[in-house]
Amino acid sequence: MNMRKITSMTMVWSLIVLVFNSIVLYVVPEGRIANWADWRFWGLDKHDWSAQHTTVGFLFIFAAMLHIYYNWKPILNYMKDKAKKFKVFTAASSIGLGLTVIFVVGTYLDVPPMSTIVEFSEQIKEGAAQKYGDPPYGQAQSSSLKGFTSRMGLDLKRSMELLRDAGIEVTDDKEMVQDIAERSGNTPQQIYDIIKPAGISPAAPGADTHSEDGADKAMNPPKSGMGKKTITQLCEEIGQDCDMIIAGLKQRGMTIDPEQKLKDLAAENGTGPMQIYEAMVEIVNENKGQ
Known part of the structure; x- marks a missing residue:
């Protein structure tokens, strides 16, 4: 087998997949909206497309490194002037570097056409929010x-x-x-x-309704990233006794590792991060009078 050809074709195919993934991720709704609307394209949700983009990206990088290795001499020739002397900043190299710097700095400074590309993506995502609806709260x-x-x-x-x-x-x-x-x-x-018509009470969205059965405001869930936090971190954030909560969760038949991420604990126990949090709220309420 010719490794040069395999490397080149791997780069081509992975680049095609990356370009397509990039287009999908460019127009996909924001994460909270995509989850709320159960957004899918070709049967894959946003997480699937993001994960695929990451793994194929690594494949492309690996193939690119091999490509550089196999074509090191031609690349060095691109960096030689007319006198065949090695020169990093040849005309071709300088133009390539210049274009890269323009896009990097232009994006940071938020100037056209880079800003236009970003703004167009934001407009598409805003349209998705209007179409699918915004979740009333995270997760x-x-x-x-x-x-x-x-x-x-x-x-x-x-x-x-x-x-x-x-x-x-x-x-x-x-x-x-x-x-x-x-x-x-x-x-x-x-x-x-x-x-929605189920009799919205005076404690409407935005009031003290963040928990079940009247849990106090100290038990409001974290604003974001709850699934990435451990039970220990959550207990510290809400100011509650971690040992008490862990014991209560175990009494409910859950397998608990206080240093494991909530999303992983949820997966192991066949439930969701928010449901584990709701169980924590119930445990705190049950122990209030004790």
Whole structure:
């Protein structure tokens, strides 16, 4: 086998995939909206496209390094002047470097045409927000129906009745909104639209509805990146006894490693990060009077 040819063709094919991935990621909605709307393209969600972009990018880099190795002499020839003397900044090299610097600095300074490219992507993403709807709070789709209705000030019983009337049977109020949406062929936004009439209480969105069953404001979930935090970090952020919470989670049948990321713990326990957080809220409330 000719490694030069294999290397060159690997670069070509991986570049084609990278270009296509880049176009998809250029127009994909923001993460919170993509998750809320269950956005997919060719059956892949935003995380899938991002992961693919990363792995294929590594393949391209590896192939590019091999390409440089196999073509080192021709590259050195590009860096020689007419007198055949080695010169880093030949005309071709200087133009290539100049174009690269212009795009890097131009993007940083937010000047056209670089700023136009970025702004156009933002306009597409803003359009997606209007089309699919913005989640009422971060990781809303990962909340249980009970936690979601509590946080949004909706009556749980009435919400379940509205879903039943829409042909969506829910027997467990701890089922994630996203799971309810998936098995019924809807998006989380559509589920929310169905239960919106469920008697919005005075504690409407934005009020003290961040937790279930009246948990206090100290238990408001982190604004972002909750799935990347450990149980220990979360306990420190909300100012609660970590040992008490871990014991309570274990009593609920969960396998808990306090130094493991919440999203990994959720995957191991067949649940979602928000549901684990809701369980933490319940544990704190249960121990308030003790």
